[in-house]
Amino acid sequence: MKFGVIQFPGSCDEVDALAAAARVGEAALLWHGDRDLRGADAIIVPGGFSYGDYLRAGAIARFAPVMESVIAFARDGGLVLGICNGFQVLCEAGLLPGALLGNANRRFTSRQVALRVERADTPFTRTCAPGARLSIPAKHACGRYYADELTLDALQARGQVVLRYAPGHNFNGSLRDIAGVCNEAGNVLGLMPHPEHAVDELVGGSADGLALFQSIARTPQAPAAGGVGAGAG
Amino acid sequence: MLIRPKAGILDPQGEAVKRALPALGFDGVGDVRVGRLVELDVADPAQLQAMCEKLLANPLVEDYELQLLDGSA
Numbered sequence: 386m387k388f389g390v391i392q393f394p395g396s397c398d399e400v401d402a403l404a405a406a407a408r409v410g411e412a413a414l415l416w417h418g419d420r421d422l423r424g425a426d427a428i429i430v431p432g433g434f435s436y437g438d439y440l441r442a443g444a445i446a447r448f449a450p451v452m453e454s455v456i457a458f459a460r461d462g463g464l465v466l467g468i469c470n471g472f473q474v475l476c477e478a479g480l481l482p483g484a485l486l487g488n489a490n491r492r493f494t495s496r497q498v499a500l501r502v503e504r505a506d507t508p509f510t511r512t513c514a515p516g517a518r519l520s521i522p523a524k525h526a527c528g529r530y531y532a533d534e535l536t537l538d539a540l541q542a543r544g545q546v547v548l549r550y551a552p553g554h555n556f557n558g559s560l561r562d563i564a565g566v567c568n569e570a571g572n573v574l575g576l577m578p579h580p581e582h583a584v585d586e587l588v589g590g591s592a593d594g595l596a597l598f599q600s601i602a603r604t605p606q607a608p609a610a611g612g613v614g615a616g617a618g
Numbered sequence: 619m620l621i622r623p624k625a626g627i628l629d630p631q632g633e634a635v636k637r638a639l640p641a642l643g644f645d646g647v648g649d650v651r652v653g654r655l656v657e658l659d660v661a662d663p664a665q666l667q668a669m670c671e672k673l674l675a676n677p678l679v680e681d682y683e684l685q686l687l688d689g690s691a
Contacts, residue, residue, distance in 0.1 A: 441676055448673070477676070484679045486623075491630045531627065531679060558628065 386410035386602045389425030391455070391471075393417040393446050398432035398468065398581060405581040408595065409602035417449040426606045427464040428455055430471030432525075432579060442485065442527045443473035452478060464508055464601055465573045469525055472565075472575030481568055481575045482540060483532035488525070489558025495524035497590065498578055499551035500564050507547055507567055508604040509574045512596050518551060519593040521578040528577040530559035530566070537561055543569060548576055619666070620683045621675045622653030653680075 388406035392399045392414045399414060406412035406429060415422060417435075422428065435446035446452065452474070459465045459480050467475035475481045488494060497520055505515040513519070532540065537560060540546055548565030555562045557577070565576030580594030623629045632650040639647045656674055660666065666684050675682040 440674065444673060444676070484676055486627070486679060487630055489628060489630055491634055529628075558630075 386604075386606065387424060387426045388412040388429055388601075389415045389422050389427070390429045390431055391415050391417060391451055392431075393433065393435035393449060395435045395437050396431050396433035396470070398470075398579065401579075402429045402431040402468065402581040405584045405594065405598050408584060409598045415451055417446070417451045420450050420454045422451075422454050422458060425458075427466065427601050427604075428458060429581075430455070430465065430467040430474050431581070432469030432471060435470055435474060438470070438527075441473075441477070442470060443475075443477040446470075446474045447477040456480060459568075459573050462570065462572050464604060466509060466597070466601065467573070467575035468579055468581060469523075469528070469577055472577055473527065475573060475575045480573050481566055482536055482545075483530055483566065485527050485577070486529040486531050487527050488529055488556070490556060493524070493526040494556055495522070496556065497521070498523045498554040498556070498564070500548045500554075500578060501551050502547070503549055504544055504547045504567075507571055507574065507600075509567070509597050509600050510547060511600045511603060513600070517596075519548075519580075519583075519596065520591040521580055521583045521594050522589070523556075523578040525557070525577055528557040528559065530557075530563040530577070532560065537563075540566060545569065545571075547574060548578075619656040619658065619670060619674060620653060620685065621656065621680050622651050622682075624679055624681050627679055 390399050390402045403412045473485045500519045502513040502517040505513045549562040550564045567574045580597040583589040583591045583594030586592050631652040636650040670682050
């Protein structure tokens with residue numbers, strides 16, 4: 386499994402994402418100005434402050450040359466994981482539903498959060514037990530997941546809510562405690578917390594984040610374009 | 619171009635301002651919404667709408683309003 390990690394001006398978590406991916410496969414950085422994904426089997430859009438987060442987080446990065454290729458790759462069924470700023474970029478790009486708004490507490494907040502795995506049958510969570518609890522750090526100012534009620538109902542009905550904040554851990558005010566959502570086909574996932582910072586107990590206090598990278602690595606390299614299927618959200 | 623959070627969406631910035639004003643003695647402040655202003659000098663104002671939809675606003679969560687000013691304004 387070859388991971389490609391996008392690097393925008395202002396990215397700051399691409400090195401940790403690269404190191405996390407390298408634990409389970411090959412990993413290379415992809416520059417925002419290039420269109421070539423260099424044969425990557427999975428793309429990670431990392432955290433940070435792409436293009437300074439000017440205008441809105443992810444609004445400008447979404448039009449970077451590399452994103453044209455990432456959008457085409459995702460539409461063909463390629464695996465794309467967006468973390469924090471990467472989640473914002475994927476929402477702005479229309480690859481994921483909804484938007485990330487300013488935290489309800491109005492603060493940049495950095496803390497360890499507990500997540501509940503709602504769907505353990507996606508390419509990103511297949512090594513997790515259904516309902517498993519993951520301890521992963523979150524650090525952001527704009528992480529309040531928002532979509533209108535109809536969209537939220539549809540996401541839930543289609544099983545696109547992959548990760549939720551455990552009770553008491555939804556510090557940013559995300560609607561329905563949503564921490565991570567996938568697209569309808571199930572090959573694109575975005576989440577606000579940072580699995581790449583929780584791959585080593587010595588320095589991360591938890592290695593729970595590794596499960597996402599292991600899951601991707603164990604996914605067949607030509608992902609079936611089938612949907613995630615209906616199920617409880 | 620004026621951009622503001624859509625009605626019904628929590629605006630934490632507006633809430634903070636709403637709470638700050640009475641503390642300064644300004645009473646009777648109802649709802650406060652904080653948005654932003656983008657000033658553009660454009661050759662073809664017909665493109666403004668598309669600029670808003672594609673980049674300047676996120677129509678999912680923001681409303682926008684265009685105000686055209688002539689060059690002397």
